[in-house]
Structures are given as structure tokens and as C-alpha cells.
Amino acid sequence: MHSAPLSLDPQTLSKLAGLQLRARYIVDGYLSGMHRSAHYGQSVEFTEHREYSQGDDLRYVDWKVYGKTDKVYLKRFEAETNLVCYLLVDVSESMSYQSEGVALSKSQYAHCLAAALASLVLRQRDSVSLMTFDQDVRELVRASGNPAHWHQLVEVLERSRLERKSSLGKVLHEISQRLRCPGLVVVFSDLLGDTDSLISGLKHLRHDRHELLVLHLLDPAEVEFPFEHATRFRGLERLSSVLTEPRGVRQAYLKELAQFVGRVEAACRSMQADYELLRSDESFGLSLERVLTKRRGGLRR
Amino acid sequence: MFVLPLLPPATLDFVSYSMLGWLGAGILPCLVHYWFRRRHRTTSWAAMALLLAAVEKQAMRTRIQQWLLMAVRTAILLFVALAAAQPVWREWTMGLAEGHVHCVLVVDQSYSMRCVREGTTRFARAQQKARQLVAKADTVTIIAWGAQAENLVGRPTSDRGLAESVVDRLSPGYTSSDLDVALRAVSSAIERADQEIPPGAIHRVFFLTDLGRNTWGAAPSEQVSLNALAQRAALTVIDVGDDQRENIAITDLSIDPVTVLRQREVAFTASLQNLGEQPRMGLRVEFFLDGVPINSQSVDLPAGGEQAVRFSHRFVDEGEATIEATIGPEADCLPADNNRYLVVSVRSKLRVACLVGSAGGVEDVVRALSFTEGAVETEVFPISRLQSLDLTAYDAALLARGTHLSPREQFQLSSFVSAGGAVAVLLGDASVSTEMLPVKIIAPVVAGEYRFDPLGYHHPIVQPFRGREKSGLLGVLISRYVRMEPAEHAETVLAFDSGDPALVVARHGLGRVAVLALPASLEEHEGAPWSSFAVSPSFLPVMRELVGYLVGDSRFDRHNLYLGQSAVSALAPLHGRQRYKMRLPTGQSTGLSAPGPEDRGQILFSGTQQVGVYAMHAGGQEFARFAVNLDASSSRSDSMLAAVAADKLPEGITTSAPAAEIQVAAGDFSWARILLATVVALLFVELTLAWFLGRGWA
Numbered sequence: 001m002h003s004a005p006l007s008l009d010p011q012t013l014s015k016l017a018g019l020q021l022r023a024r025y026i027v028d029g030y031l032s033g034m035h036r037s038a039h040y041g042q043s044v045e046f047t048e049h050r051e052y053s054q055g056d057d058l059r060y061v062d063w064k065v066y067g068k069t070d071k072v073y074l075k076r077f078e079a080e081t082n083l084v085c086y087l088l089v090d091v092s093e094s095m096s097y098q099s100e101g102v103a104l105s106k107s108q109y110a111h112c113l114a115a116a117l118a119s120l121v122l123r124q125r126d127s128v129s130l131m132t133f134d135q136d137v138r139e140l141v142r143a144s145g146n147p148a149h150w151h152q153l154v155e156v157l158e159r160s161r162l163e164r165k166s167s168l169g170k171v172l173h174e175i176s177q178r179l180r181c182p183g184l185v186v187v188f189s190d191l192l193g194d195t196d197s198l199i200s201g202l203k204h205l206r207h208d209r210h211e212l213l214v215l216h217l218l219d220p221a222e223v224e225f226p227f228e229h230a231t232r233f234r235g236l237e238r239l240s241s242v243l244t245e246p247r248g249v250r251q252a253y254l255k256e257l258a259q260f261v262g263r264v265e266a267a268c269r270s271m272q273a274d275y276e277l278l279r280s281d282e283s284f285g286l287s288l289e290r291v292l293t294k295r296r297g298g299l300r301r
Numbered sequence: 302m303f304v305l306p307l308l309p310p311a312t313l314d315f316v317s318y319s320m321l322g323w324l325g326a327g328i329l330p331c332l333v334h335y336w337f338r339r340r341h342r343t344t345s346w347a348a349m350a351l352l353l354a355a356v357e358k359q360a361m362r363t364r365i366q367q368w369l370l371m372a373v374r375t376a377i378l379l380f381v382a383l384a385a386a387q388p389v390w391r392e393w394t395m396g397l398a399e400g401h402v403h404c405v406l407v408v409d410q411s412y413s414m415r416c417v418r419e420g421t422t423r424f425a426r427a428q429q430k431a432r433q434l435v436a437k438a439d440t441v442t443i444i445a446w447g448a449q450a451e452n453l454v455g456r457p458t459s460d461r462g463l464a465e466s467v468v469d470r471l472s473p474g475y476t477s478s479d480l481d482v483a484l485r486a487v488s489s490a491i492e493r494a495d496q497e498i499p500p501g502a503i504h505r506v507f508f509l510t511d512l513g514r515n516t517w518g519a520a521p522s523e524q525v526s527l528n529a530l531a532q533r534a535a536l537t538v539i540d541v542g543d544d545q546r547e548n549i550a551i552t553d554l555s556i557d558p559v560t561v562l563r564q565r566e567v568a569f570t571a572s573l574q575n576l577g578e579q580p581r582m583g584l585r586v587e588f589f590l591d592g593v594p595i596n597s598q599s600v601d602l603p604a605g606g607e608q609a610v611r612f613s614h615r616f617v618d619e620g621e622a623t624i625e626a627t628i629g630p631e632a633d634c635l636p637a638d639n640n641r642y643l644v645v646s647v648r649s650k651l652r653v654a655c656l657v658g659s660a661g662g663v664e665d666v667v668r669a670l671s672f673t674e675g676a677v678e679t680e681v682f683p684i685s686r687l688q689s690l691d692l693t694a695y696d697a698a699l700l701a702r703g704t705h706l707s708p709r710e711q712f713q714l715s716s717f718v719s720a721g722g723a724v725a726v727l728l729g730d731a732s733v734s735t736e737m738l739p740v741k742i743i744a745p746v747v748a749g750e751y752r753f754d755p756l757g758y759h760h761p762i763v764q765p766f767r768g769r770e771k772s773g774l775l776g777v778l779i780s781r782y783v784r785m786e787p788a789e790h791a792e793t794v795l796a797f798d799s800g801d802p803a804l805v806v807a808r809h810g811l812g813r814v815a816v817l818a819l820p821a822s823l824e825e826h827e828g829a830p831w832s833s834f835a836v837s838p839s840f841l842p843v844m845r846e847l848v849g850y851l852v853g854d855s856r857f858d859r860h861n862l863y864l865g866q867s868a869v870s871a872l873a874p875l876h877g878r879q880r881y882k883m884r885l886p887t888g889q890s891t892g893l894s895a896p897g898p899e900d901r902g903q904i905l906f907s908g909t910q911q912v913g914v915y916a917m918h919a920g921g922q923e924f925a926r927f928a929v930n931l932d933a934s935s936s937r938s939d940s941m942l943a944a945v946a947a948d949k950l951p952e953g954i955t956t957s958a959p960a961a962e963i964q965v966a967a968g969d970f971s972w973a974r975i976l977l978a979t980v981v982a983l984l985f986v987e988l989t990l991a992w993f994l995g996r997g998w999a
Contacts, residue, residue: 094347190347230340232344233345235349245363256351256354
């Protein structure tokens with residue numbers, strides 16, 4: 001476990017203009033607290049020498065060193081992966097929700113996190129693909145390991161418009177059909193919508209041998225429901241509105257939320273998918289660490 | 302008035318209808334609720350499906366909770382408004398329901414209300430009944446009724462605590478009650494109540510009385526007043542009397558002579574009267590001197606009869622003494638008239654200062670007073686010594702003709718009389734000039750041939766001459782006299798047969814002044830004597846009686862009072878922070894306000910409300926004593942305990958026995974306290990509910 005030395009809380013990040021700057025800040029902040037990978041293997045990047053011992057593969061003997069020193073050393077390289085990471089980012093209207101006192105909306109938080117993650121993946125010379133969706137797939141950036149590819153991803157995220165309803169289950173099925181090469185699918189969404197359809201979509205992806213990481217983003221108000229006085233809640237995504245006494249329904253709402261989260265989490269667990277509930281006021285450093293700790297194997301593969 | 306069509310037939314009435322307007326406040330919780338709902342905030346919301354599901358599940362429960370809270374809060378306000386309106390549940394009374402009831406309680410304070418039976422006085426029974434009525438009435442006026450009638454609460458009061466405390470403070474008096482003044486007071490109280498209490502209020506007048514004959518033997522004028530009052534109010538007599546009729550009274554205790562000298566025999570006479578219907582045989586009458594028994598006698602008293610008990614006594618010591626005659630408190634049911642008190646001032650002798658002018662003229666008087674076996678000591682001074690003379694050392698001063706007084710001397714003499722001294726002025730051709738005289742000089746000298754007219758011997762000074770016409774008083778020849786006109790407050794003791802006054806006496810302050818219209822000597826005027834009075838056998842007794850009356854009666858009357866009279870005394874000196882106090886017959890002391898310059902050296906106590914002996918103290922030293930007795934003269938001919946039969950009462954008045962339960966407003970039942978108790982309970986419910994629901998929401 002590594003802790004981020006820089007302050008990566010959304011309050012600080014919100015003061016930075018532009019997703020690109022925010023994502024770099026997150027990545028720099030995150031990496032400044034990291035050590036190098038402990039995984040070694042075949043790679044183009046040389047790391048160190050070690051003395052030959054019986055049984056070692058002679059293909060890795062460094063003959064130049066042998067010629068100079070008359071000692072047999074073996075070359076060692078960092079592990080090499082060929083991971084394709086698919087970032088599926090929800091850009092439906094519900095992701096625009098931002099409660100009072102919270103620095104970033106759910107979508108802003110998701111974009112920052114997705115951009116930071118893409119940067120990290122590209123730094124490992126893995127490939128990253130991006131898809132934004134609401135009730136349909138809105139934009140698709142094909143997988144690429146080129147570091148310059150990151151700017152394209154950020155540009156797509158920045159120009160996404162949060163104005164449509166979501167239909168996550170249907171979109172996941174659609175995406176599943178599009179993805180040819182198995183990889184790591186990271187879903188950034190509040191998952192609001194038809195839960196059965198959502199689970200069905202996730203299963204489809206899992207069936208296609210994709211690794212799944214579901215990042216469930218919620219606003220703090222959605223988690224705590226802190227309202228006190230009579231409030232009219234106007235539904236995003238053209239849902240109906242309701243006037244209610246929040247204190248009277250808080251318990252019931254929290255219960256509904258817990259059931260919903262529990263159901264999604266249980267479904268992910270059953271299909272061996274990773275699930276992480278993230279709050280949009282949570283430090284990016286902590287969020288990244290939680291995500292990467294879960295997926296370290298996948299990202300480093 | 303709301304007539305509820307419920308059983309039993311009754312009406313729900315409100316004492317204060319205006320308060321019902323506050324029922325509208327019951328809508329406040331609803332308004333507040335909807336106002337808060339209208340003031341809601343609006344916010345966009347993403348997790349709408351979850352919220353809608355929660356609202357759907359919680360909606361009914363929340364609504365019920367809100368309605369419950371709102372109902373409790375509304376009920377609190379409604380009940381407070383109802384309690385303020387004082388709802389009263391009234392049963393039908395003769396087909397008519399009563400509204401606001403104003404009770405006028407007229408409490409008889411007459412002497413007979415002191416009658417005791419089984420340890421309780423009639424007055425205590427009246428007080429108990431009055432308290433019951435206070436508890437039932439909406440508003441009350443309390444009238445203390447004796448010789449005068451006084452409204453003790455002013456405006457009608459709904460403060461039951463106040464009314465009960467007023468009833469508790471009432472005490473019976475020693476006089477008869479006057480029905481006429483009571484009716485006037487009641488009428489006035491009703492007029493005032495009509496301005497103070499809600500229109501349409503019902504007036505009920507309760508006379509709490511023993512129906513004494515002295516009071517209720519209504520005169521025709523009183524019947525007219527009663528009829529007028531009965532038009533405006535329901536009049537009810539609550540008879541707190543009983544069948545006690547036996548009463549023995551000591552109606553008088555006298556002393557002869559009133560000027561009491563040490564070692565001189567005086568006679569005491571106690572007058573007893575049987576005011577009952579049964580004879581009393583062997584009744585024990587006891588006499589006490591300053592609490593020490595000195596005489597005891599038995600008497601038989603026939604029904605309605607009178608008996609005088611006499612005994613003689615010689616006082617040994619000088620000073621003020623108290624004589625008490627008693628038949629004991631157990632003699633009858635009305636112990637207040639079983640005692641009689643007398644305060645006498647015992648002296649060794651009387652000292653008289655004779656002040657003479659250049660003409661002299663007191664020799665004959667001095668000679669006359671010297672024949673008193675040492676009872677009177679006279680000293681003659683020229684008038685010029687008046688200013689240096691300490692008159693307080695003398696009981697009386699005689700001023701002979703020719704004594705012209707300076708203003709300072711006049712003031713000195715006036716102060717002496719005001720403080721209790723006596724002055725006799727013997728006029729001549731050189732008249733005394735002083736404003737103190739109770740006469741106005743009309744003509745200096747009237748010549749002719751005149752004789753004395755004793756005016757029926759009614760005055761104590763000439764009373765001894767009654768039946769002794771040959772004693773010389775009527776034979777005195779008078780050739781000249783000073784014509785004078787007596788002042789309004791003066792008494793003429795003796796007159797001339799011409800009709801002009803010869804001897805006039807009057808009070809001046811605490812003392813007395815006498816004026817004789819001719820010299821008390823054989824002086825001549827223009828060669829002829831004024832009169833033969835100085836050589837008449839009647840001269841000596843008249844002079845003695847005159848001095849005795851001026852000195853003795855003045856002091857006696859000042860110290861023996863009837864109930865209600867003021868006790869007045871010359872001031873005693875005070876030292877340092879000492880105060881004047883009056884010790885009451887009960888043994889308690891009450892402070893006396895310090896007299897001012899306008900009181901002319903006198904101190905007054907006007908609170909003689911109890912029979913017995915009062916004593917004025919200055920710094921702990923007694924300086925004046927007073928006996929206060931009941932004026933029984935009005936009850937001598939009739940028993941104070943005689944009552945009027947209920948059926949003989951004036952028309953328009955109903956009677957009720959004290960034991961009977963009187964319905965002020967029939968079947969009244971006040972809901973106010975129950976409503977207030979409910980409000981308190983609802984407040985607890987509201988607090989608990991709000992806390993519980995709030996906790997559930999939190």
C-alpha cells in the first residue's frame with residue numbers, strides 16, 4: 001500500500017482548470033508516492049544483472065560482460081504486458097448531480113479518475129480505449145498504447161454532454177459485442193437505472209472473458225441524504241418530482257440505497273468482478289489506491 | 302348560549318363568550334404546516350427511483366404522523382381557548398338556564414351573631430356558608446352589614462381566593478344591623494356590577510343573618526326598597542340563627558361619686574337584665590378591682606326583669622383603677638354582654654387654683670370649698686401669676702371677675718383645659734375676656750328682680766336639689782346678672798327666670814369650662830349686691846357639685862367609653878426612640894401614630910372595636926386607661942336574640958336553612974379545570990410525540 005503525498009482531494013482539484021491538468025496532477029501526485037514494480041520478466045526494458053547459477057537459461061547470458069569480466073551474468077528485464085483497458089464512462093444526465101458543498105459532480109469526478117487511470121495505463125505501455133455512453137454509446141476511442149493517445153481521450157471526455165437518460169444494461173450489451181479483444185473493462189457510472197438490466201450487461205461482458213472493475217460513483221448527498229426541511233426533489237433524466245419531508249423518508253431512502261448497492265455488489269462478486277463504491281468528495285489518491293490495489297494484477301500484467 | 306340536544310336536558314354555557322373567538326387559533330398548526338410546505342426548497346436529484354420508492358413506502362406513515370402531531374397541536378390551542386371561555390355545563394332550572402351569576406353576600410355583623418352554640422358562633426356559621434357560596438358564584442360582592450353596610454370588594458370579583466380572604470377577615474360587631482342601609486348597599490353593588498360583568502348576568506343576593514328582630518322587623522320604607530330590589534335580583538335569606546333565646550346582660554356599671562378620692566367611700570352599682578324568657582335564680586355577680594375579686598353577690602332575675610347590685614368600696618391607693626363586673630362567660634350563649642368595665646381615677650384630693658383680679662371676689666367660693674373635709678384644696682393667686690403657675694398641678698382653676706387675660710395667658714388657660722383641666726369663670730361687671738368661653742356676652746349688666754330656674758334639675762350639678770325645693774336654690778334673689786348666649790355645644794345647667802342662662806358648661810378639648818353669669822360673692826354693683834347667692838344655703842353644694850362635675854365627670858367620661866368611641870388622652874412625654882402604643886383587651890399591642898402640632902398635645906385611638914380595657918403606653922409606661930363597654934341601652938327593652946319567624950319576613954325574599962345545599966346556578970359544572978388539565982396532558986403528548994418522531998426521522 002502506498003499513500004499519495006500530494007493533496008488529491010476534489011476540493012483542491014476543482015481549483016485546477018481543465019481535465020488534462022487535473023488528471024496529470026492526480027497521476028503525478030499518485031506516482032510520487034510509489035516504488036517501482038516488483039515484477040520482473042521479459043521486456044524490452046533492462047533492469048539489472050545477476051550471477052549465473054546452474055539451470056539458468058543461457059539465452060539471457062550477457063556475453064559482453066562475460067568478455068570484459070570473465071564472469072557469467074544474466075540480464076534481467078521488467079515484466080512485459082499487453083493489457084487493453086476499456087474505460088466505459090457514463091455521461092448520462094444523472095452523472096451531472098452535484099450537491100451543495102461538494103467540489104465536483106459525479107461526472108467531473110469520473111472524468112478525472114478515468115483520465116488519471118488512462119495515463120497510468122499508458123505509462124505502462126498498455127493500451128487504453130475509451131467509450132462514453134448514456135442510453136447509447138456516444139463516443140468511442142479505439143485502443144492504443146501511444147502516450148499521445150491520452151490527449152485524445154481527455155478531449156473526448158471534456159466535450160461529452162450530460163443531457164440524456166442512461167440505459168446502462170442495454171449499452172453494456174452493445175459494448176460487449178463491439179469489444180473483440182478481452183481486456184480490463186472499467187465502468188465509471190452511478191449505475192442508476194434498471195438494476196436487472198445492469199447486471200445482465202455486466203454478465204455479458206464477463207462472459208466475453210473481460211475483467212470487470214465497476215466503479216460506482218455517488219454524490220455524498222446520495223449516500224447520506226442530509227436534507228432537513230421540506231424539499232421538492234426534481235428528478236434528473238426527466239424523472240418525476242416529489243415534495244417530501246426529508247427527515248421522514250431518510251431511513252427508508254438509505255435502506256433502498258443499501259439494498260441497491262448490496263445487490264450490485266453481490267452480483268459483481270458472483271461474477272468475480274471487482275466493485276468499488278466511490279464518493280465524489282473522496283480523495284483521488286485514496287480512490288486510485290483502492291482501485292489499483294484491487295486491480296494491480298490486471299494493470300501490471 | 303348553546304343548547305345541546307343531548308341527554309340530560311342541559312346547556313353548555315360560557316362565562317366569557319369573547320374568548321371563544323380564540324378557537325380560530327386552532328387552524329394555526331394547519332397554516333403553519335402548509336406554510337412550511339409552501340416554503341420548501343427545490344433541488345435536482347439523481348437517485349430519483351430510490352427516493353420515490355422510499356417515499357412510496359413511507360408516505361402513509363409520514364402522513365399519519367404529521368396528522369397526529371397537527372391534531373395534537375390543534376387540540377392544545379382549541380382547549381386553551383375553550384378553557385379561557387370557561388365553559389359551564391348547566392342543568393335546566395325551571396325551564397330557564399342561568400348565565401353569569403353574580404352573588405352579593407350580605408353578612409350580618411350584628412351583636413346577636415356572636416351567640417355561641419356548641420362552640421360555634423352564628424357568625425362563624427355565616428362565614429362558612431359564605432365561603433361555600435363564593436366557590437359557586439362566577440363573581441362575588443361581599444357586604445359587611447352592621448349599623449353601616451360596607452362593600453368590601455368594590456367591583457364584583459371572580460377571584461375566589463380574594464373573596465374567601467375577605468370573608469375570613471370579617472368579624473361580628475356589637476350593634477344591631479340596619480336593614481335599610483344594607484338594602485341601599487346591595488342596590489349600589491348591583492348597579493356597579495351591571496357595569497362590570499357581562500350583560501344578562503343574574504344577580505343573587507344572600508343575606509347571611511340570624512333574622513334578629515331588631516334588624517328584620519322591616520319598616521314600610523324598607524319593604525319598598527325590598528320590592529324594588531326583588532325586581533333586579535333573587536333575594537335569599539340564609540338563617541344561621543338557632544333557638545337560643547336566653548340572655549343575661551350587665552347593662553350598666555356606675556360609680557357614685559364619679560370623683561374618686563382615696564379613703565373615701567364610693568358606691569358601685571351594676572345593673573343586670575334578664576333578656577330571656579326564663580327566670581334565672583341565684584345568678585352570681587362578681588366584682589374585680591384590677592383583677593382582684595372585691596365583691597360577690599347572688600341575684601334572682603325574673604324573665605324580662607332587671608336587678609341592680611350595689612356595693613361600697615374605699616380605694617386605698619391613688620392612680621387609675623379598673624373595676625370589672627361579671628356574671629361569667631357561661632351564664633348564657635351571648636358572653637359579650639356578661640362583663641362591664643369601669644376605669645376610675647383615684648386621687649387624694651382635688652386641687653383648685655383661684656385666680657383673682659384686682660377686685661378679688663373668690664373668698665366666698667374658697668370658704669365654700671373648704672367645707673369639704675379636705676377633699677378640695679384651694680389656693681388663691683393673683684391673675685398676674687398665671688404665666689408662672691404650673692396649672693398641670695391643679696385639677697381646676699377658678700377665674701373671678703376682673704381677670705383680664707393677655708393672649709398668652711388665654712393660650713395657657715386654653716391648653717390647660719384642652720389637656721383635661723377644668724375652668725370655672727365667675728362673671729362680674731369686669732368680664733373675663735377669652736375665646737375659650739362657651740358663651741357670648743350680650744349685655745354686661747341686666748338689672749331687675751330675678752330667681753334661679755333649675756330647668757327641671759336635669760343636669761347632674763343641680764340634680765341633688767331635685768325634691769329639695771326648700772334647700773334655698775330657688776330662694777336666691779338676683780338683682781343683676783350678665784346676659785349671655787350659650788354656644789351650640791354648651792349645656793345650660795341653671796337659668797334665670799327671665800330665660801337667660803345662669804350657669805353654662807361645655808367641653809373644651811379634653812376638659813370642661815363653666816361660666817356663671819354673676820359673681821360668686823356679695824359684691825355690689827352701683828350700691829346694690831348682685832345676688833344673695835353667696836349667702837344662700839344652696840351656694841356651698843352648688844359650688845361643690847360644680848367643681849366635682851367639672852373635674853370628675855370630665856375625667857370619668859374621657860376614660861369610660863362605648864364601643865366605637867375614640868380614646869383620647871393628653872400626651873405623656875417620650876424619651877429617645879420610644880413610641881406610643883395601645884394595649885388592647887386581647888393583650889396585643891398596637892402602635893399609635895405620633896401626634897402632630899395640630900393635635901394640641903393629645904393622642905387619639907379610634908379603634909375601640911372590642912369590649913374591655915385599653916391602656917395607652919409611652920415607652921412601656923402606662924399613662925392612660927380606658928374602659929370600653931357595649932352600649933346596651935338599645936337592647937334593654939328587647940332581647941338581642943329575638944328573631945323574626947321566616948314566614949314573617951318581608952315579601953319578595955325567600956329563606957334557606959344553612960344546612961341546605963344552595964344552588965347558585967343549578968347544576969353548574971365548570972369544565973375549565975378539566976380542559977386545562979387536558980391541555981397540560983396534551984403538551985406532554987406533543988413533546989413526547991415530537992421527540993419520538995424526530996428520533997425516528999433522525
